[in-house]
Structures are given as structure tokens and as C-alpha cells.
Amino acid sequence: MRILVTGGAGFIGSHLIDRLMEAGHEVLCLDNFYTGHKRNILRWLDHPYFELIRHDITEPIRLEVDQIYHLACPASPVHYQYNPVKTIKTNVIGTLNMLGLAKRVRARFLLASTSEIYGDPEVHPQAEEYRGNVNTIGIRSCYDEGKRVAETLAFDYHRQNDVDIRVARIFNTYGPRMLENDGRVVSNFVVQALQGNPLTIYGDGSQTRSFCYVADLVEGLIRLMAGDHVGPVNLGNPDEYTILELAKTIQTMVNPDAAVKFEPLPQDDPRRRRPDITRAKHWLGWQPTVSLKPGLEKTIQDFRQRLEHLPTPASA
Ligand code: NAD
Numbered sequence: 001m002r003i004l005v006t007g008g009a010g011f012i013g014s015h016l017i018d019r020l021m022e023a024g025h026e027v028l029c030l031d032n033f034y035t036g037h038k039r040n041i042l043r044w045l046d047h048p049y050f051e052l053i054r055h056d057i058t059e060p061i062r063l064e065v066d067q068i069y070h071l072a073c074p075a076s077p078v079h080y081q082y083n084p085v086k087t088i089k090t091n092v093i094g095t096l097n098m099l100g101l102a103k104r105v106r107a108r109f110l111l112a113s114t115s116e117i118y119g120d121p122e123v124h125p126q127a128e129e130y131r132g133n134v135n136t137i138g139i140r141s142c143y144d145e146g147k148r149v150a151e152t153l154a155f156d157y158h159r160q161n162d163v164d165i166r167v168a169r170i171f172n173t174y175g176p177r178m179l180e181n182d183g184r185v186v187s188n189f190v191v192q193a194l195q196g197n198p199l200t201i202y203g204d205g206s207q208t209r210s211f212c213y214v215a216d217l218v219e220g221l222i223r224l225m226a227g228d229h230v231g232p233v234n235l236g237n238p239d240e241y242t243i244l245e246l247a248k249t250i251q252t253m254v255n256p257d258a259a260v261k262f263e264p265l266p267q268d269d270p271r272r273r274r275p276d277i278t279r280a281k282h283w284l285g286w287q288p289t290v291s292l293k294p295g296l297e298k299t300i301q302d303f304r305q306r307l308e309h310l311p312t313p314a315s316a
């Protein structure tokens with residue numbers, strides 16, 4: 001099969017490409033390298049079944065493919081808030097273009113949506129029926145409202161033009177290849193602990209998240225694409241931790257002497273988040289298999305290797 005992965009040079013996209021290439025598919029990786037990096041897909045660059053296309057999805061593009069995994073969009077608050085108008089364009093115009101492409105070539109289209117569409121949830125854990133509690137005018141809105149529109153577009157192309165869609169609502173995912181300066185909590189804490197800097201806890205650290213290891217997530221995406229259910233389907237790990245617990249865990253694993261420091265909680269930061277994965281279990285036979293510690297071990301090892309190879313100020 002010819003499969004397009006938008007955002008394929010990014011964190012989740014590159015792990016997905018590894019799986020698709022290993023399964024023998026022909027893969028087109030489309031990316032503008034905003035937060036993605038060539039090193040993530042380096043091993044495939046010379047492979048005859050792999051093609052890299054540097055392109056911004058806010059511009060139309062004509063390609064011939066059988067399936068589209070649509071992941072292009074910065075996912076970390078630091079990056080998606082850097083240029084919020086661009087983030088909206090990517091979610092709205094970019095998703096429109098990819099749906100237009102899917103319609104023209106009759107490709108199955110999977111949207112990487114997010115738990116952020118539930119906003120700061122009043123219902124816990126979050127099931128797919130919950131419609132969310134989202135601020136339309138806050139600093140996170142470019143991303144969460146953008147993804148809500150992306151879901152709406154997908155369902156409208158489905159109803160109006162018969163586009164074969166799948167919608168995944170991805171919860172916090174972590175693992176090797178996250179950027180050192182990604183800004184998300186797992187990468188921040190691991191890098192800080194490895195470098196002997198204090199771990200920065202925003203607020204009092206009592207807010208919760210549920211962390212899914214990237215290999216589990218990719219398995220869920222592949223099953224959703226292969227199955228008959230349109231979705232939306234939550235994909236995430238239901239094990240819930242406070243941010244303080246996460247900091248302590250990483251501290252113990254990397255550097256028990258690392259300090260923690262408390263910083264202000266960003267605006268509209270969700271208080272609690274945990275997926276209800278009943279649908280994913282029933283529809284896809286899917287549930288996470290990697291618990292936090294083994295997943296963190298792999299992540300820490302990857303960061304350790306990369307940080308060792310970064311130029312230090314003295315040698316730069
Ligand atoms: P990432 O930032 O590593 O990857 C996003 C990729 O999209 C990057 O390679 C980036 O260069 C590319 N991109 C961004 N804007 C683009 C544009 N206009 N045109 C072409 N390429 C563009 O993030 P990720 O963690 O791999 O997330 C991938 C997808 O999964 C995103 O859509 C994100 O919203 C979704 N998601 C991720 C998480 C998570 O915890 N990682 C949670 C929920 C949803």
C-alpha cells in the first residue's frame with residue numbers, strides 16, 4: 001500500500017513510519033520540519049519504498065496514495081503557542097487540504113486528534129461522548145479549537161463526500177525522539193534531571209496526566225486505520241499520575257540529588273486528564289502494554305545518548 005504520513009518527521013510520525021516500512025509498505029513522509037527532524041527518518045532516506053517530501057500542508061498538494069495518516073501539527077504547548085495563527089492554519093487549512101486530497105484519490109484518512117479537545121474536563125475519566133470544556137479565546141485555543149475544527153471537517157467530508165475517515169483522540173504520549181527543547185513535561189524533567197538542573201513543576205504539581213508510551217500509541221493508530229470503526233476513539237494509557245509523582249519518579253530514576261522548583265501554572269492548564277479506553281478495547285482489541293517505568297527507562301536512555309553528543313558550550 002502507498003501510505004502518506006503528514007508530520008512524518010516528528011516524534012509520533014517517525015515511529016509510525018518505522019512500523020509501516022517494516023511491514024513492507026511504500027511510505028511518503030510529508031513534513032515542513034517545523035518541529036520534525038531529518039534524523040528521525042534517517043534510516044529510511046535511501047530506501048526505495050520511502051519518499052521524503054518537504055512541504056507545508058497549508059498549501060495544496062497533489063499525490064496519489066491509498067491511506068493518509070494526518071499528524072502534521074506541532075503538539076507541544078511551547079511550539080504551538082509560538083505562532084498560534086500558524087497552528088490554526090495548519091489545523092484548519094492543512095486538514096482541509098489533506099481531506100481534499102483524500103476525497104480526490106479515495107484514500108482512507110486518519111486524523112490525529114487530541115485529548116485537548118476535552119479542554120479542562122469536568123468529567124473524569126474522559127469518554128468519547130464527553131463534549132469538553134474548552135476556552136475559545138485562551139492561549140491553548142489555537143491548538144484545541146483547531147483540532148475540534150479538524151474533527152468537524154473530517155466528519156463533514158465523511159458525511160458529504162463519503163471520505164473514509166478514522167479519528168483518534170491521542171492522550172499524552174512520550175518516548176524516544178522527543179525534542180530536547182520540546183517543552184512537554186516528560187522531556188523537560190528528563191533533560192533537567194540529566195543535566196543536573198532543577199525539575200520545573202508548574203503550579204503545585206497536583207494536576208494529573210496519563211502517559212502513553214509511543215510504541216503502544218502507534219499500535220493503536222495502526223489498528224484504528226485497519227478496522228471498521230470511524231471513531232472518535234481515545235488512545236492513551238489510563239494510569240494517572242500527578243505531575244509531582246512524575247517528577248519524583250524521574251528524579252529517583254535519573255538523579256536523586258536533582259532539585260525541584262515550582263513555577264507558575266500556565267493559563268487554562270487542564271487539572272486532570274485520564275482516558276476512558278473502553279471503546280479502544282472493544283473496537284480495536286487495544287490497550288497499552290508498557291507501564292510508566294519501563295517506558296521512562298527507554299526514554300531516559302535515548303536522551304542520555306543524544307545529550308552526550310550535543311556540543312557543550314566549551315567545545316562548540
Ligand atoms: P511533533 O511536533 O513531534 O510532530 C509534528 C510534525 O508535524 C513535525 O514533524 C512538524 O514539523 C510537522 N508539521 C507541523 N506543522 C506542519 C505543516 N504546516 N506542514 C507540514 N508539516 C508540519 O508532535 P507529535 O507529538 O509527534 O504529534 C503528532 C500529532 O499527534 C500531532 O497532530 C499532535 O497534535 C497529535 N497528538 C500528539 C500528542 C502527544 O502527546 N505527543 C497528544 C495528542 C495529540
Ligand code: UDP
Pocket residue numbers: 059060061062063096097098099100101102103104
Ligand atoms: N486539495 C489538495 N490536493 C488534492 C485535492 C485537493 O491539496 O489532491 C485541496 C484543494 O486545493 C482545496 C482543499 O483540498 O483547497 C479542499 O478540496 P475540495 O476538493 O474538497 O474543495 P474545492 O477544491 O472544491 O474547494
Ligand code: UDP
Pocket residue numbers: 076077172183184185186188189200201202203207209243265266269270
Ligand atoms: N508541566 C510542568 N513542568 C514542565 C512542563 C509541564 O509541571 O516543565 C506540567 C504542565 O503545566 C501540565 C503537565 O505538566 O500540567 C503536562 O504538560 P505538557 O505540556 O507535557 O502537556 P499538556 O499540558 O498538553 O497535557
